[in-house]
Amino acid sequence: MSHDQQVDTPRAPDSPGGWDPRSEELVAEAALVREPAAWRGTVAGAAGTGPAKPARRGAVDPVKALMHRHRELCERAVDPLEIAAGLEAHGVTDRTAARFRHRDVFALAEEMYARVPRDEEERGAPAPAASRRGPEGPTGWALFALLPGAVCGLxxxxxxxxxxxxxxxVGLGGALAVAAALRVALRRGPLRAARHVPPATHAWSCFLVAYALFGDGLLRAALSGGPDGPWAPSTAAALALSLAVAPAVWCARLFAAGARRRxxxxxxxxxxxxxxxxxxxxxxxxxxxxxxxxLVGAxxxxxxxxxxxxxxxxxxxLLARLxxxxxxxRAPLLMLGAAGAVEVVCLASVFAARLPGVAWLAAPxxxxxxxxxxxxxxxxxxxxxxxxxxxxxxRVLGRASAHGDGAP
Structure with missing residues (x-):
């Protein structure tokens, strides 16, 4: 086949639209194999052995194919970094960019941004402040963050x-009221979940909070041979954790705004x-x-x-909700479950050590x-x-793709 003949773009028949991310690398490899003349002209010009011949973007243009794959991302992008963030989110790495003849993902994004057809006014317009994704919330979220602490204090x-x-x-009613206030604060503030949180995450979170309130007293009573009766919850810990919802929400907002600015x-x-x-x-x-x-004040x-x-x-x-x-x-679920499992095992080992011959279980x-x-x-x-x-x-929030419009 001559170089002037059309080269078909590799397609994955299993994926919607006939494309999957592996096709990008296949296109790049096809370009490297089927355009040796263009490469020879470029290399010769760079070495000074003859006039540089521009690389032909005719039948095989891997960057154009990549732009077609991410057409929506390229059309709505307001700067090259937004395209780079989107490519990063789709698994395009610097190694993949090298197959497209660019030193890194950002250089590849710059060419894609420059080649997107758009009006001159749109090209020169600054990026609007609201174009970046950030975990903001409806107006009044800063005041809603104060609800859990106020309700817990009452x-x-x-x-x-x-x-x-x-x-x-009163204690049971107060606990239910604090839970309702916490739900309102998290659903309306910067810490609202981007997707549906698994029920197991909520369950482990509730268990960890319950251990913070009752666990120390139960463990102390178990080690002394009890428990022989009800033990008082840690009201100071409950009040401090409830009041800490407000600084958690405000810190999340601070991080989101700073990340978008950067x-x-x-x-x-x-x-x-x-x-x-x-x-x-x-x-x-x-x-x-x-x-x-x-905690010190409470x-x-x-x-x-x-x-x-x-x-x-x-x-x-805070880290799990962020x-x-x-x-x-997935990571919040795993770590909350791991912390809860450790506390369960510690309590269970103390009670299991009362069985004959296994007193060593409670030794640690x-x-x-x-x-x-x-x-x-x-x-x-x-x-x-x-x-x-x-x-x-x-690792994950240090990526630009986590803060762009198309972030998960």
Missing amino acids: AAAGVELSAGHTRYA LSLSRGLADFTSAVRPLLLGTVALYVCALGAL GAVYGVPASAGAGALGALL LSSYGFL VEEAVRAWGPGAVPVVACGAAAGVLLLHCL
């Missing part, structure tokens, strides 16, 4: 002022990643400081030390509690899970 005051069976009724200013994917990762670390550190202050009000386990849980819940707000649901938990107190269990479980989620956040 419920805690009601519990303190009541007695007997009325106290249990996305509009960056001139490459690596440039954006190096700018957004310190922003994420600073946002998490700011929230942890706010949560620590709330502990001072109720005359108990600040709960480090509740602090680790708060960091874990990932969910950008559409990443007993040593940890003896050295650091019952709060060591949630600190280790939730702290380790939060560390893993933080590393995952740095």
Whole structure:
């Protein structure tokens, strides 16, 4: 077949529209094999051995085929970085870009952006502020974030002022009211989930919160031979975690706005990643400081030390919800489940050690509690899970594709 003859674009018959991402690499390879004359002209011009001949984009034009594949992305893009983010989200890497004769994904996106037909006014128009995706919410989200803390404060005051069976009724009603307020705050604020969160994620989150309220007392009673009766929940931890919803929402908004601003200013994917990762670390550190202050203040009000386990849980819940707000649901489910499983195993080992011949099962938990107190269990479980989620956040939220219009 001569070079002037039409070369068919490879197509995957199984995929909708006759294309799948592997076709991009096949097109590039076909271009490299079937356009040797164009390459020889380009190389000769670069080496200075003769006049440079422009690479012919005739029958085989892999970039044009790629533009056709991502036509909607190219047409709505307001700058090359938005196209680069979309390509990154579809799995196009620098190695793939090299097959299209570009040094990296951003260089490939720049050519695609330059070749998209559009009006001159549209080409020169600045990117609108609302064109970037960000986990914002309806107006009033900043005030809705205060609801869980306010409702929990009223419920805690009601519990303190009541007695007997009325106290249990007030506590149960307060817990339901706090859950409803939390649902409103998360559904309307920057931490709203981008997709439907699996029920298991909610279940593990509820279990971890319940352990933060009752787990330390239950573990202490179990190690002393009980439990012999009801034990008081950690009201200070409940109040601090509820009040911490507001700084969590505000920090999420701060991160989203900062990431979009850096996305509009960056001139490459690596440039954006190096700018957004310190922003994420600073946002998490700011929230942890706010949560620590709330735990210390709540502990001072109720005359108990600040709960480090509740602090680790708060960091874990923030990172899990932040990932969910950008559409990443699997890692939060796994880490919340892992932290909950560790706490369940620790409690179960203490009760199982009462069976004959297996007293050694409770030895690790007993040593940890003896050295650091019952709060060591949630600190280790939730702290380790939060560390893993933080590393995952740095990886996935450091991509430009997580913050673009087409982000999941």
